[in-house]
Amino acid sequence: MIQSTMQHGALTLSSLVEYSRRSFPEARIRTWTGEGFRDQSFAEIGDQGAQIANALTKLGVERGDRVATFMWNNNEHQALYAGVPSMGAVLHTLNLRLSPEQAVFIINHADDKVIFVDATVAPMLGKYLEGTPKVQHVVVVNGPADAITAPEGITVHQYDELIAGESASFDWSTIDENDPAVMCYTSGTTGDPKGVVYSHRSIYLHSMIITTTMGMRLSSQDTMLAIVPMFHVMSWGLPYAAMMAGATLIMPDRFLQPEPLLAMMEAGRPTLAAAVPTIWQGVSALLDAKPQDITHLREVVVGGAAVPPAMIKKFDGYGVRIIHAWGMTETSPLGTVARPPMGVEDEEKEFAYRVTQGRFPSLVAARIIGDDGQELPWDGDASGELEVSGPWITGAYFEPEGNVVDDSKFDDGWLRTGDVATITPDGFMTIVDRAKDMIKTGGEWISSVELENIIASNPAVVEATVIGVPDKKWDERPFVLAVVRSEDDTDVESHKKFLEDLVPRWQIPERWSFVTEVPKTSVGKFDKKRVRQHYADGDYTVLGDPEA
Template identity: 40%
Template sequence: MALMGQMMAMPLLISSLIKHAARHAGETEIVSKRVEGDVHRYNWAQAEVRARQLAQALNRLGCRPGDRVGTLAWNGYRHLEIYYGAAGSGLVCHTVNPRLFPEQIAWIVNDARDRVLCFDLNLLPLVEKLAPEMPSIQHFICMTDAAHMPSTTSLPGLLCFETLLDAEDGHYVWPEFDENTACSLCYTSGTTGNPKGALYSHRSTLLHTYASALPDALDCSARDVILPVVPMFHVNAWGLPYSCAMIGCKLVMPGPFLDGQSLYELFETERVTFSAGVPTVWLGLISYVKANGLKFSSFKRTVIGGSACPPALMKTLQDDFGVEVIHAWGMTELSPIGTLSRLSAKQLGLPKEAQQRLLEKQGKAIFGIDMAIADDDGRALPWDGEAFGNLLVRGHWVIDQYYGLTASPLVALDGEPGWFPTGDVATIDADGFMQITDRSKDVIKSGGEWISSIELENIAMAHPDVQEAAVIACTHPKWDERPLLVVTRKPGAALTREAMLEFFEGRIAKWQIPDDVVFVEEIPHTATGKIQKLQLRQRFKDYRLPGI
């Protein structure tokens, strides 16, 4: 019989994070730009009291353990209170992306069977439009105060967030329950088919919080001032609202104001040291900073994920502005962090060029995640940096099935079950550095050889006249598929097709160079900031390459 440890059996619960922040970093600031137009300031101790008041209010509205509380909201302190007030009381916080098509929003809310919907004031017209299509919602809560409540609305029995909290005394004791209880629900971005839900547990979220804040991960500490540009509706802002509570640091939230000027001013005013976001956000911020001859006075570190970070963007942040870039990879199904590109003592001894090549990869798995690459028959491939195959993962915060679906998405590796197929194609080198070569649906199959669209995009993005680039496959009668490069020029640039194609010479094998270039005013993006290649493929499905 096994000898059991004699330790306190305290469950890993979301409420423990904000209780810790309130008790041990209670005076540390939380700063939010509000949709009402002003800046709100308070601290972790006040946030915890208000989260308890919210838990009381939701209970008074009839919410019971397991009920889903939906949010349509930007990054702000009220959204943070829902994260903790809902999950901490045994409810499920379900963040919904307001940038999705209205039909998708309604579909997601109905699939989750949300009972309550909390939304920011500027999203009232959207909610009014969708309300008749969301029959599960029993209570609509506008996240504002009484002074800003709309005078007229079509929403039945619209409630005011601040009025609800004012009616409660906050004398609420966070309950204890099984740490495997669901705490939050996030849906995939749904680029193909309907989005799918990932239902996280308190245990998985706490373990993700611990691991992501480690020095060789995001390296978060109480000395930081953290501003998540990544939205709180995008995989829980990559876990930063939880990490910030755990370490007790100052948290700055930008609301919906994500243009270059607004972000720069907030970075400087609040002395932000660390941030996180997708590449498109940093492109906009850098454009503003460069156009105005500005520098960052406190900003030292950022994690970039959501889609592959172009090496040119990484070098600009590092060389021109002294901002360390942590290249990360993850998925909604991974809570989301899977790998981060951080160097070990061994790699710090390499030449700078070799170090940079490693930093441009998606990096090594952090503790809690295991990964492998496999061929189409489920056989493991070697970690030699050359073989590429389907990327599989498993771990403490990886889903084993989607919300509401009975079929398991998991596959076997060398006959061993329990691996999640990511849909990415990747290589892994001998030191465990993983590099995404493409999404399986985006890779270009030319004459039996694979061409990485990401590699072509990275080369294009290094051209000084290119603002953004995307590569898609076009049908070819001889080679099956050939790459087409879609480009937006920087303002005032006069880049030509010939000059763009010439730029590839010597940087990649000649047969991999795109067959043609199309210049467009704008490249479409998904609601989470990723390039929407499905739209590009539909737009150019009948495109005739030169010589065909």
């Protein structure tokens, strides 16, 4: 057989870093200081990345060694994203919002050799280090070395001092595209957190998809406000996609409250932004209290949890288009993006597309599987567990002795997402629930996600989650945990009345509880595990309980 004449052209992050260093002198990484931005070009980030690589080599870091970060979104984190995988080591981003038990478990499980830590969170890390005897070096960034007290055996360095005087060039020519590059752990709503190891190839292809019209359309004409943390699924791939597209990134550092976020929008006039729904909920509340023009935003990508349709309408009102997207740690994360098809001019029909999770981009294959293990049709009606496959989707979970493919998580090479979904004939996917969050009442299924969205469309409701709770008559019934706008909005009957025309009568929940905040996971999703626990422990004041 004849052979292709094409060059191989390995898909490596080192080549991406070199590309960005040379191609886009005008693009910037801009970190918010509380008052303004400190800017660096990709050339400076690349220089810093090489200095990091040289310094880590001196500390004894070798190919495949894990180098962790415990950091906010900022210039130095971007330089670590550039330098660590490019030298052949594995960047392990630790989630700042983990419980101490989870953090210690993950540092040990990943076998982190070096940890870079922002000074503001160094005391938190300091506590974990008592339980992580294999860590050898800690490097304090954006602050003095004495921001942390480390146990004996761990050498503490100051970042600027560590890289000062190191050469800004490093020979990163020998990486294979299938080598490990970055490692993340799932937030672990059930059981221990699970590790996923992205390869150079997977990240490269994922970055390309972010810059395509199927993805986030990030371009050299864009400034992206990257609110989604770099410690969570690579900030949805933005640090690498920006290097590829030559886009400017605004990094919020630790300033993730609505007020500084709106201040940095005013100062930096981003054209794009990306964050989970809860962030936008807060921004929206402040915008209503203190209006500000945010129409410099062409699109706002929202994912990580389902976007309530009411939020999309709300932002339409600000003149800003929310693009709904879906993904998970296991999918790098871009899995779907909701852009209506060409020629849909009717606003209501268009909206119906926008509230779905969206279409799968090229290279993400998808199917839905029924209870009997059979594939279900894409008819917009049949719902089953969503399974996906492709080059930026994990095919195993990380274990130090060798990666593990567990049948409860994988099905013949496909990732079982745990999401229950429908897919329309034109490929738009809607998550109707987490597999374990469907509520079975009197033999009929209720989608807790759909019910949450409808409850939240009541202007009196700020946010609401729904879980199934035991019921003597119906086996299980929905229970609503809601945050309302004011104390006047705690009348259960008026909430039930609101639902009357919107859901079948048998789906209207009897049990309600009003709180000041719904518990959330480290990545901002409703933490139903904790809600269930609190409910079982009798922690909530339940109104309307027919069994009380």
